[in-house]
Amino acid sequence: MKLYHTQIAPNARRARIFIAEKGLLENLELITVKLGDGEHKSADFLAKNPYATVPVLELDDGSFITESHSISRYFESLSSGIKLFGETAKEQATIDMWQRRAELGVLFSTGQYFHHATQGIGDDRYRNNEWGLHQQSQLLLHLAIMEKQLQHNPFLAGEIYSIADITLLCSLDFALHLNLLTLNDYPKLSRWHQEVSQRPSSAA
Amino acid sequence: MKLYHTQIAPNARRARIFIAEKGLLENLELITVKLGDGEHKSADFLAKNPYATVPVLELDDGSFITESHSISRYFESLSSGIKLFGETAKEQATIDMWQRRAELGVLFSTGQYFHHATQGIGDDRYRNNEWGLHQQSQLLLHLAIMEKQLQHNPFLAGEIYSIADITLLCSLDFALHLNLLTLNDYPKLSRWHQEVSQRPSSAA
Incomplete structure (x- = not known):
């Protein structure tokens, strides 16, 4: 492959x-x-x-x-091995929901900012600067929901590391790379970010 | 429930x-x-x-x-019964891909048009009219890809009816309701739309 x-x-x-x-x-x-x-x-x-x-x-x-x-x-x-999409019906649905919240919220907002309010990848696609800047404020709303979820859960979708954590990690690192935020204002996200960043897969 | x-x-x-x-x-x-x-x-x-x-x-x-x-x-x-997300690894991935293409393409474009270029549901959310109107052109790009896919496949993700068809049906009916398109220009989508609309579940 x-x-x-x-x-x-x-x-x-x-x-x-x-x-x-x-x-x-x-x-x-x-x-x-x-x-x-x-x-x-x-x-x-x-x-x-x-x-x-x-x-x-x-x-x-x-x-x-x-x-x-x-x-x-x-x-x-x-593959066999651990299921990153979950096992039971409720676990699978919960992981899917938090994966989507991380993707459609955090990653989408950050990507839209990148493509519309910066030079992006320098291509000739349509740009709407106002839309891109608006996504900064949207990003903060989504992060507040993630911070609240991580108050009572070690990982984004609950007790186990899942694809939701992978999506949020890549989304957050992208936003940090663009200087869209600092994790100082988010103690729970900060604790979670440190932990998942230490997994060997994070360097992939 | x-x-x-x-x-x-x-x-x-x-x-x-x-x-x-x-x-x-x-x-x-x-x-x-x-x-x-x-x-x-x-x-x-x-x-x-x-x-x-x-x-x-x-x-x-x-x-x-x-x-x-x-x-x-x-x-x-x-539930047991037919799997609308697919069975084998390749089938599941292919259905997931076409479900996402229908959702992130057709439904997203139509929804953004609705919320930004019309009165939407009449609430006080942020509106960016130019962004909304741009989505009309985006919708046509996505539909061209769907039309091509349906040239050689009875259903959106291939041989079997799946969640990808459900997403596309609801997306397309929403766009038709907003008068964003006519299916006259899309013979394969039109054939597919007639067929899936006849399933009893479509009236749900």
Whole structure:
């Protein structure tokens, strides 16, 4: 299998961490897509993913799975070992909910700020500066909800480390990289961030 | 169990159709949330869902699952019968990918148009008219990808009806309701739309 990715893109990192947690990252050929050179918009890459995004997983039968979440779902079903999407019906639904809250809230706000209020990846896509700046305020609302959840739970979706933590870690590190926040104002998020950052998979 | 919903909201409809496909809709108490009266922003509702959205599932133990997708995941794990999220690793990943493409593409574009370029649900949330109007053009890009996918597949994620079809159906009906498009320009989507609309669950 091949994983088309870039080292810094938060969505690619989500997939790498998930696969590393499953112990399968060494089985993959990693191929870097040069976003700065517009390689993701080439005809060759669009044939792999019409949405022009990374990551993309190429299976051995030549088919493609796009979307970090869907690629993670593939490895969850493929492998035995710990279940990062949960086991029981309630656990699976709760993890899915917090994964979505981290992704549609924290990662989305940060990504929209990056693409609309900064130079982004320097491409020619539509920019709406006011929209991008508005996402800064939205990010803070989402973080307040995460902080509250982590008051009574060691991990984002409850007692166990899950894909929700992977999404929040990559989202938060992206926001920190953009200087959109400091964790000083969030003691619970700060404690959680330190802990999950120490897992070996975080370096993936 | 209780499902807090509104009849017209596309995300609530996604959950109802999914539960109807599982044959479990009669087991639920349906409770209407009056969005027009701001009931979703009341302290009582925010205690159920800090994101102030429908649907919300209340489990018999008093806990809450929000997000149409997460609620569907709960019923997928809970019930036997056909798997609307797929069976094999590849099938599950492919369905997840097309579900996300329908949701993050078609439903997101339409929802953003609704909330930013129209009066939406008449609340006081931030509006960015230019952003809303831009989503019309984005919607057409996403529909072109769906049309191409349906050229060679009976259903959105391939050979079997899945949660991806439920998401696309609710997204498309929402866009049609807003007069954002006509299906005349999309023969494959039109064929698919007729077929999935005829399933009894579509009336849920």
